[in-house]
Amino acid sequence: MSDNLYFKKHVFFCLNDRDDGRQCCAKNGAQAAQEHAKRRIKQLDMNGEGKIRINKAGCLDRCEQGPVLVVYPQGTWYTYVDQSDIDEIIDVDLIGGGVVERLKV
Template sequence: MPEDPPPFFDHHVFVCTNKGGCADEGSKKLAKHMKSQAKAMGLKRVRVNTTGCMGRCKFGPVFAVYPEGVWYSPQDRDDVEEILATHLRDGGRVERLMLPGRKR
C-alpha cells in the first residue's frame, strides 16, 4: 500500500460559523482574528477555515484543530492567541479551553 502524501498544512483549524449558534457567540470575528494573528506570528503552515455546524452548539464558539482532533471553545481574542501560541506554535494544549472528549 502506498504511503500517504505529506499534508499541505501542519495544522488545519475549522471554526464553526453556523447562524443561530457559534456565529451568535462571535465565531466569525474570532476566526478572522486567528487568521490575521497566525500570519503575524509567521505560522505559514496553519490553515484556518470556517465551516457550518459541527454539532457541539452548547460549547460555542467551537474550533477544531487537526490533525490532532483537539476541540476548543475560545471566548475572546486572548483565548485565540493562547491557542495559537501554546498549541499551534509550541505543540502544547490549552486544557482550560478544551471540549470534553467523547466517551469510548
C-alpha cells in the first residue's frame, strides 16, 4: 500500500434515484447491496484505516450500465445483480486483489 493512501481500497456504490423514468441504480437494489458490502467487510474485520472503505455515492453517471460501483485506487467499475455478485467482488477484488471480469463495465 502506498504511504499516501488512507484506505487500501475505497468502494463507491451509486445510489442515485432518478424520478424522470430513466434507469437508475437506486431502483435496482443499490442500497441493499451497499449495506450488504459494508456489513460483510465489517464482519471480515477489513474496515478501517489501511483497509477497505464502503461508501454511498450520488450519481456516478453510469446508471444505464447499473447498478454500478467503482473500486479505487485502480478505478475498476462493476455492475451486479445480487448479493452473490457483491460477495464475489469482495472476495476476488477487494480481498484477493484480482478483477471480476464478468462484472466489469
